Amino acid sequence: QRQLVESGGGLVQAGGSLRLSCAASGRSFSDYAMGWFRQAPGKEREFVATISWSGGRTYYADSVKGRFTISRDNAKNTMYLQMNSLKFEDTAVYYCAAGASHIATTDSADFISWGQGTQVTVSS
Numbered sequence: 001q002r003q004l005v006e007s008g009g010g011l012v013q014a015g016g017s018l019r020l021s022c023a024a025s026g027r028s029f030s031d032y033a034m035g036w037f038r039q040a041p042g043k044e045r046e047f048v049a050t051i052s053w054s055g056g057r058t059y060y061a062d063s064v065k066g067r068f069t070i071s072r073d074n075a076k077n078t079m080y081l082q083m084n085s086l087k088f089e090d091t092a093v094y095y096c097a098a099g100a101s102h103i104a105t106t107d108s109a110d111f112i113s114w115g116q117g118t119q120v121t122v123s124s
Contacts, residue, residue: 022079035051096115
C-alpha cells in the first residue's frame with residue numbers, strides 16, 4: 001500500500017512560482033512512475049506531468065510545457081513539481097499519483113495510488 005502526501009500549494013499572483021512536493025511511503029519508491037494531475041472547479045481531472053521510475057523520461061501537458069518541471073528524488077522518496085509563470089487557469093487542486101509500473105504514462109487509469117491533493121490558487 002503506497003501512501004502519498006502532497007504539500008506546497010497556496011495562493012500566488014499570476015506570473016509567480018510554486019513548488020509542489022509529494023512524499024511517498026510504502027512500497028519502494030523507485031519501482032514505479034509518478035505523475036501530477038489537477039482538477040479545477042467544475043472540470044474533470046486532467047493530466048499535468050509524469051516521470052518514469054528513474055527520472056529519465058518526462059511528459060507534460062501542452063498547457064504547462066515550458067513552465068512546469070517534474071522531478072523526483074528516489075533517495076528521499078519524494079517527487080516535485082516546479083511551477084513557474086503561473087496563470088489564473090492553473091488554479092486547481094493538484095494531485096500526485098503513483099503508477100502501476102515503472103513506465104511513465106499520461107493516462108490516469110494507469111495510476112493506482114493517489115494523494116489527497118493540494119490547492120493551488122493563482123490570482124489574476
